[in-house]
Amino acid sequence: GQNIDQPTEMTATEGAIVQINCTYQTSGFNGLFWYQQHAGEAPTFLSYNVLDGLEEKGRFSSFLSRSKGYSYLLLKELQMKDSASYLCAVRDSNYQLIWGAGTKLIIKP
Amino acid sequence: DAGITQSPRYKITETGRQVTLMCHQTWSHSYMFWYRQDLGHGLRLIYYSAAADITDKGEVPDGYVVSRSKTENFPLTLESATRSQTSVYFCASSGGNEQFFGPGTRLTVL
Numbered sequence: 001g002q003n004i005d006q007p008t009e010m011t012a013t014e015g016a017i018v019q020i021n022c023t024y025q026t027s028g029f030n031g032l033f034w035y036q037q038h039a040g041e042a043p044t045f046l047s048y049n050v051l052d053g054l055e056e057k058g059r060f061s062s063f064l065s066r067s068k069g070y071s072y073l074l075l076k077e078l079q080m081k082d083s084a085s086y087l088c089a090v091r092d093s094n095y096q097l098i099w100g101a102g103t104k105l106i107i108k109p
Numbered sequence: 110d111a112g113i114t115q116s117p118r119y120k121i122t123e124t125g126r127q128v129t130l131m132c133h134q135t136w137s138h139s140y141m142f143w144y145r146q147d148l149g150h151g152l153r154l155i156y157y158s159a160a161a162d163i164t165d166k167g168e169v170p171d172g173y174v175v176s177r178s179k180t181e182n183f184p185l186t187l188e189s190a191t192r193s194q195t196s197v198y199f200c201a202s203s204g205g206n207e208q209f210f211g212p213g214t215r216l217t218v219l
Contacts, residue, residue, distance in 0.1 A: 004151065031206065042199060042210035043152070087151065096167065097208070099151030 002026045004100035006088050011106045012078055020073045020086050020103045028093025034062050034073045035087040037102065043087055046073070075105075083107045111135045115200050115211040123219050128187045130214050132200030140203040141183040143167075143175065145196040146213075152199065158183055190218045 003025045012018040024032070031050040035043035049055055049064035049071060061074040073086055085102040092098055113134040122128050134141065139160050144152040154167030156175040164175050172194060174186045183202075187194055195218045201208040 033206075042212050044210070045207045048206050089151075096154060096157070097152075099153070101149060101151045 002092065002098045004088055004090060004098055006086075006100040006103045008101070009104045009106065011108060012075075014078055014080060014107055014109050016078050017074065017076050018078060018105065020075075020088075020105065022071045022073070022088035022100060024069050024071070024088070024090045024098075024100075026090045026092045026098055029066060030091040030093070030095055032062075032064055032071050033089045033091070033097065034060075034071075035089065037085045037087055039084070046086075078107050080107050080109070113200065113202055113209055113211040115198075115214050117214060118212065119215050121217045121219065122190050124191060125189050128190050128216065130185045130187075130198055130200075130216070132183045132185070132211055134181055134183075134200075134202040134209075134211075136202060136204060136209075137180055138202035138204040138209075139180070140208075141177065142201040142203070142208065143173070143183070143185045144199045144201065145169065145194075146199060147196050155185065155198075187216075190216075192218050194218050 006022045034046040037043040047062035054063045059076045064071045085104045087102045088100040089097040116131045142157045143155040146152050153169050155173050158164045158177045161180050177183050198214045200211040
């Protein structure tokens with residue numbers, strides 16, 4: 001079967017750094033996505049990785065290792081507005097997105 | 110307004126009734142998707158469409174019907190609503206890698 005695993009909840013302090021991990025087992029791989037979803041709102045796109053390595057975009061970075069079936073999202077200089085759920089999704093061989101259940105990130109002052 | 114919209118935003122219905130959720134996008138994206146989101150689950154794909162008049166089943170299609178007569182619209186119909194279909198429904202569209210999501214419809218089936 002297809003499976004995306006990520007921690008259910010994480011807590012971090014304002015101004016700090018947090019890493020949210022995602023492991024996956026899917027039938028085929030055509031890219032990995034990270035989305036942010038604030039409570040009661042729609043998911044919004046953060047990053048896309050298709051090759052191994054690190055993609056940096058401002059305070060957010062995303063890393064991919066295809067051989068390990070592993071990705072992480074790194075958030076630096078945390079702000080209170082970063083409190084949200086972070087969704088990991090893998091595009092499989094049918095070009096459909098398989099989604100993890102999301103990681104709820106709580107930022108404390 | 111440009112973007113992707115859904116209506117209604119909130120809906121309460123009764124078991125056995127037919128319900129249609131609307132989705133409209135102004136980007137002329139080829140691909141459109143319907144997901145449901147439930148606590149403890151990731152987004153689950155119900156149906157998707159690669160172009161007008163082309164639709165296909167996703168992971169959880171049972172009890173749902175879709176159509177796409179125009180590129181910009183992708184309605185989702187629950188033919189006979191059940192309590193297990195209580196959920197938040199998101200429509201999305203894509204013209205490349207990224208999917209853009211509508212604001213969601215919160216559906217409650219009593």
